[in-house]
Amino acid sequence: MLKSLILCINNKKLEAHIQLGLKKSGYNVLTCEDGNSLIRLAHTRHIDLVIVDEELRGLRAIDVVNIIYTEKICPVLIVANDFRNDYIDWIEKGWIYGSVHLPMNQVELLKIVKGAIANGERMLLLDREIEKLKKQLAERKIIEKAKSILMEKKSCTEEGAYTYIRKISMNKGVPMEKIAEAIIRSLKSKK
Structure with a gap:
């Protein structure tokens, strides 16, 4: 089954580059402009992964991550210029799968995306079983x-x-x- 991702990156040139690589690898990639539209899109479609810019417009990235985590929609990857210590807390809490730092290697990004989707599916199955x-x-x-x-x-x-x-x-x-x-x-x- 075709995996769907939401990509929300402020730098449109970078977003286009990531989108092209993901589409070539067989992913259905949806893009949006800000945190509010990202949440709306995540609620209306089956989404397997969200890749979000830490400098998100509209809702803050942490708010988007918290909503997606609380509603158990899918895993999230944060795209960041620098590593932040609070990312470790977010990863430990399960809010995000991980963070990708710029500049990024396309091959490494694809590995991280694949791992995030697989682990996200596993976590959702475990959550359903627990319930x-x-x-x-x-x-x-x-x-x-x-x-x-x-x-x-x-x-x-x-x-x-x-x-x-x-x-x-x-x-x-x-x-x-x-x-x-x-x-x-x-x-x-x-x-």
């Missing part, structure tokens, strides 16, 4: 709480309580955690 596991754990906690209520109120075993919840779930075509929530709510309303 899925958190949801499953929360559902399991609700079911366990409902089981303990049933065990106490109906004087049944843990297996019996689980079977009771599962049977109602299957009969009504409702997920077990919803049945468990109803059991917990009914206990609270009786108090």
Whole structure:
């Protein structure tokens, strides 16, 4: 699948040079003029990587990076004239994949772009898996709480309580955690 990048560099000659190299390497490259348009573009398209000038117009580069990171859109590369110590903090926090310093070698840039996209995809998959596991754990906690209520109120075993919840779930075509929530709510309303 064709990978899409947003390129937002103040120096238009440099931007054209980077864009040409990336397009020759098979990337779909979108450009924009400032931080605000970059965010709008990132929200409306599937983007695999953002390459942004540290001297961004409109929104500051740090604000753009923070928005993209918070919304888990894609990895970000910062193009900079000089290395700044706060880039290390941004990299450690996961806000940016890395920074590219001027003047840059096109071959090295392509390696960094490829690595950033691959790691970004891996991070997004891990984040989705973590969210899925958190949801499953929360559902399991609700079911366990409902089981303990049933065990106490109906004087049944843990297996019996689980079977009771599962049977109602299957009969009504409702997920077990919803049945468990109803059991917990009914206990609270009786108090």
